[in-house]
Amino acid sequence: xxxxxxxxxxxxxxxxxxxxxxxxxxxxxxxxxxxxxxxxxxxxxxxxxxxxxxxxxxxxxxxxxxxxxxxxxxxxxxxxxxxxxxxxxxxxxxxxxxxxxxxxxxxxxxxxxxxxxxxxxxxxxxxxxxxxxxxxxxxxxxxxxxxxxxxxxxxxxxxxxxxxxxxxxxxxxxxxxxxxxxxxxxxxxxxxxxxxxxxxxxxxxxxxxxxxxxxxxxxxxxxxxxxxxxxxxxxxxxxxxxxxxxxxxxxxxxxxxxxxxxxxxxxxxxxxxxxxxxxxxxxxxxxxx
Numbered sequence: 210x211x212x213x214x215x216x217x218x219x220x221x222x223x224x225x226x227x228x229x230x231x232x233x234x235x236x237x238x239x240x241x242x243x244x245x246x247x248x249x250x251x252x253x254x255x256x257x258x259x260x261x262x263x264x265x266x267x268x269x270x271x272x273x274x275x276x277x278x279x280x281x282x283x284x285x286x287x288x289x290x291x292x293x294x295x296x297x298x299x300x301x302x303x304x305x306x307x308x309x310x311x312x313x314x315x316x317x318x319x320x321x322x323x324x325x326x327x328x329x330x331x332x333x334x335x336x337x338x339x340x341x342x343x344x345x346x347x348x349x350x351x352x353x354x355x356x357x358x359x360x361x362x363x364x365x366x367x368x369x370x371x372x373x374x375x376x377x378x379x380x381x382x383x384x385x386x387x388x389x390x391x392x393x394x395x396x397x398x399x400x401x402x403x404x405x406x407x408x409x410x411x412x413x414x415x416x417x418x419x420x421x422x423x424x425x426x427x428x429x430x431x432x433x434x435x436x437x438x439x440x441x442x443x444x445x446x447x448x449x450x451x452x453x454x455x456x457x458x459x460x461x462x463x464x465x466x467x468x469x470x471x472x473x474x475x476x477x478x479x480x481x482x483x484x485x486x487x488x489x490x491x492x493x494x495x496x497x498x
Contacts, residue, residue, distance in 0.1 A: 212226045212231075212234075214226050214227035214231060218231075220250075220253060220255040222256060222257075230253075233253075233443070233445075236443075237441070240390070240441055245392070245441050246440045246441065247443070248427070248428065248443050249427065251427075252427050252428070253445040254445045254487070255445075258352070259445075259447075261349070261350050261351075261352045262354065262420075262421065262447060262487070262496060263496060264349055264352075265302070265347050265349035265350070265352045265354040266347075266354040266356075266485060266496035266497035267497070268297065268300040268349055269345055269346070269354040269355065270497045270498065271296065272293055272296045272297055272300075272345045272347065273343065273356060273497075273498075275292055275293075275296045276289055276293065276345070276358075276360075277360070280341075280360050280362075281362070282335055282337050282362050282363045283335065283336075284335050285329075285331050285333060286318040286320070286327070286328075286330055286333045286335070287330055287331040289318050289329060289343060290316050290318070290329035293315050293316040294307075294315045297347060300349070301349075302348060302349040303349075304346070304347070304348075305346035305347060305353055305355070306344075306346055309424060311468075312326075312328075313328060314328055316346075317342070317343070317344040317357075318341060318342070318344075319341065319342040319471075319479075319481070320333070320340070320341045321340060321478055321479075322473045322476045322477060322478060322479060323342075323471065323472050323479065324415070324453050324455070324471040324472060324473060325342070325415060325453060325471045325481065327342075327470055328469055328470060335362045336362065336363070337362055337363025337364050338362065338365050339361075339365070340359060340362070340365060340369050340372070340480060341359070341360050342357050342359050342360075342481045342482075343358055343360065344356075344357035344481075344483065351422060352421065352422060353421065353424050354485055354496060354497050355420050355424075355449050355483065355497070356449070356484055356497040357451065357482065357483035358482065358483075358498075359373045359376065359480055359481065359482055368456065369478055371407075372409065372454065372456055372478055372479075372480045373480045375403065375409060376404075376409075376454040376481060377482050379399075379400045379403040379404050379411075379432075379452050379454060380400070380451075380452055380483075382399040382400055382403045383396040383397075383399050383400040383450045383452065384450065384484070384493065387442060387450070388492065388493075389442065389444045389488055389489065389490060389491065389492070390441060390443065391441070391442050392436070392437055392438055392439045392440065392442060393430055393431065393434065393438075393440050393442060394435050394437060394438035394439035395434075395436050396430065396432075396434070396450060397430070397431045397433045397435075397439070398433070398434045398435055398436050400432045400433070401433040401434065404454045409454045409455060409456060410454070410455045410457070410458055410459035411432045411452060411453070411455075411459055412432070412452075412453035412455060412459050412461060413431070413459055414461060415453055415461075415471070416429055416430050416431045416432055416451070417429075417430030417432070417448055417449040417450045417451045417483075419446070419447065420447050420485055421447055427440075428440045428446075430448055430450060432450075432451075432453070444488050444489055444490050445487075445488065446488045447486065447488075447496065448485070448486065449483055449485050450483070450484055450486060451481060451483030453479060453480075453481045454479065454481070455473050455477060455478070456473075456477040456478040456479065457473060457475040457477035458473070458474060458475050460474035460475070461473060461474055462474050483498075484498040485498075
């Protein structure tokens with residue numbers, strides 16, 4: 210579509226196109242002609258979107274902070290779910306996972322060999338030596354936010370501690386590789402390099418994703434890849450980076466009984482950290498972590 214320079218910008222900012230996204234579009238056209246995959250306009254946020262996303266993300270971070278203050282040995286994963294529900298509702302927000310495609314709880318609690326989507330349970334008690342990922346997602350004013358943290362319970366093994374720490378390092382490497390007008394392949398490559406250089410493997414079938422007015426939007430953010438490939442990371446995009454790193458093989462399987470819980474196929478440990486980012490003109494902004 211051709212836009213008038215003096216007409217309203219397509220992003221909904223109410224600014225003239227020439228003063229808003231004209232130069233942005235010219236850059237994307239140039240990159241597309243060079244063979245790059247460019248993002249659709251539907252996932253480029255305007256300032257109104259970004260402001261509400263920041264508000265949603267602030268709540269999401271507060272929820273994770275509340276969990277961090279209370280999580281401990283002897284607590285059930287259902288108690289974690291209760292904390293998430295209470296704090297989210299206190300902020301007049303909603304828990305995004307609850308009833309999402311049939312998911313029964315308000316948060317995901319993934320322990321040891323569980324890669325993701327672990328379901329809270331009053332009978333699952335945290336014990337010394339466990340590593341657990343708590344994945345919180347929030348809806349506020351119709352906008353979604355998403356992040357997760359790893360927690361080490363009591364005295365964990367050296368192997369478990371190293372996996373958690375290297376996974377955090379891999380996430381940071383991905384962030385360091387993120388730049389405006391770069392590519393998603395840059396991020397995936399950086400994460401893969403850190404994980405594999407430490408003898409670990411990166412889960413392939415799950416990855417990060419766009420976040421905005423839907424829980425999961427374009428793009429899919431793979432945590433493996435080659436530099437200078439994949440979708441262009443343009444200013445205004447919001448997505449998660451959430452590497453899942455396995456101690457053994459990257460193969461996973463889904464529990465046939467609950468249809469949700471994803472575990473490592475070899476039942477070795479897995480760890481994950483997740484942040485939600487906004488690509489900016491000069492770098493990136495972490496919205497929630």
